[in-house]
Amino acid sequence: MRIYKFAVLGTGFWSGYQLAGWNELKNVKPIAFYNRSLDKAKALALKHDVEFVYDNVDELLDQHAAELDFVDIITDVNTHAIFTKKAAARGVNVICQKPMSPSWETSLAMVETCKAANVQFYIHENFRFQAPVRKLKEILEYGIIGKIFKANVAFCSGFPVFDNQPFLKDLEQFIITDIGSHVLDISRFLFGEAESLYCHTARINPDIRGEDVANVLLRMKNGISCFVEMSYATIAEQESFPQTLISVEGEKGTIQLLHNYMIKITTRKGTVITTADPKPYPWMDPEYAVVHSSIVDCNRNILDSIMGKKHAETTGKDNLETMRLVQAAYQSARENKVIHF
Template sequence: MLKFAVIGTGFWANYQIPAWFEVGGVELVALYNRTRSRAEGFAQQFNVANVYDDVDELLDQHAAELDFVDIITDVDTHSFFTAKAVARGLDVICQKPMSSGLEAARQMVEVGHRAGVRLFIHENFRWQAPIRKLKEIIDSGVIGRPFKARVSFCSAFPVFDNQPFLAELDQFILTDIGSHILDVCRFLFGEAESLYCQTSRVNPRIKGEDVANVLLRMQSGLTCYAEMSYASILEREAFPQTLALVEGENGSIQLTHDFQLRITTRTGTVTTEGRPTLYSWLDPAYAVVHASIVDCNRNLLAGLQGTGQTETTADDNFETIRLVYAAYDSATRNKVIYLNR
């Protein structure tokens, strides 16, 4: 049984904490939140005895018994809280995106290495049931060698209603959604060798960009178009699903609404599904996202226990962060960015 503390009891803690209990093998020892009353509400809900509004006090009191901390706070605080935990020799799971800049993310990785602790990033989109099913079909070889793909997260969902701080970010959709979608592209197709990006801001009430289109050339030779938007008023709202089309030399796979995957070859089209598990604590409207947290946590726990290989280590996720900030660089300079030069 691994013991852990949660740092940050905001919106996503509502789902990450019950997802840990769904996995099992862990004990939640303490909670921190800068607004103590918020943490106290979670403590009552999940029967946690220790609540703090001072992170140093929490760590000083409990570091000796903790195996890891789970940081579920805003991106600007990730480096700060990671450093606090690492200084006590604790393994860390940190919410995505890893940090608010490429250099800050690099420093987080290096701090973990120097301290000899493990740093993992809670990147869950690649764990969504339809994305895992898509990967399984690609790897089966049924469509042959993939040469072209589109990965799409386009919506008019009012994301700023339940996460108003997002409207204040100078850099928005590439850090918030791009860190998910570009990670999905890496998961499906491997590493990129170059990219070109264009961004725009459609919503006048936000500071950052709410549309981003990224064209990636993968090391395999595949061309992948990653599109993201929170300004897309479409005939059918896809949120919170990620849609995709993968074309191969022998056929194609289309991941459509309602978790449907349509596999087309010269012999015709067959349809399969990648439906999420409906846990009792999740919101059914967001089941594809909330259920993926369980599978993400299960993989993280295997890494913490040393019984399996964790996919989203900080070293691996740093490659996703490189893509995010290379995309900003490309959009700013209107140039193709070559990643290995």
């Protein structure tokens, strides 16, 4: 069995889960870690039996590019483009965490740089791989609720997100890049591409720099009106973090993805209930269960593409369309106008 070798760039909060996700796939192995503070890289390297650690990305790539099948970039958003360019220049395939970059122009340049260097470029966009979202898509494709005219995709939470990821507090653009990149991607996955978009934002938490509420109304090319809401200022009777709750209305019925992965299908004949629990893994943090579980499926999809077995869903080129929506949402909120694509 061929073992695919990779390097991890960035060994912070998320990389432990990302690595655990890779460990579930038997034909892949990390061989080198980079982190700007070497101690963190060393600690994670010990856990994963990785020999080489660096606090300089160029050094890592110069030493190992020839044996690497890909790099997995798990650093903060501002370094994504720089590290992508460095890997592409050495002919190494790139997987990069969402959001791809802070601007549309930079994201486009990343895709073009990888294309010109003839390396594969993927975004680790995992929300669309969540078990309940996949199940919802499958049910929609059966056509039980007929032609869809309206949808609501909601990630509204009061979870103390800054405890685990304090850097999110300092982002000038917070919730639409952090969560919007996921839920706008889910909207594309379920309902296709958008024709126009209008967005309102607000900052409720006075201790953060960016917006923590955003309401985005999309008109999809197929006519569906899709309301995408996100908030980290929501105090709800039942906390939904980290689930995305979805409601889809069609001419023959409604499908709802509710708390605890429950799916309700209502037609004029009545309501049927089913569930779509995420596959459990021992390393998952129960507070992030559905997200952590989807890391494995997202990684598998990307690895299959690197192995030449099938096309990946979340290529850089595909994710550019999600980035287009993210940046259009900011523009719409700033200028208080509808953005037409």
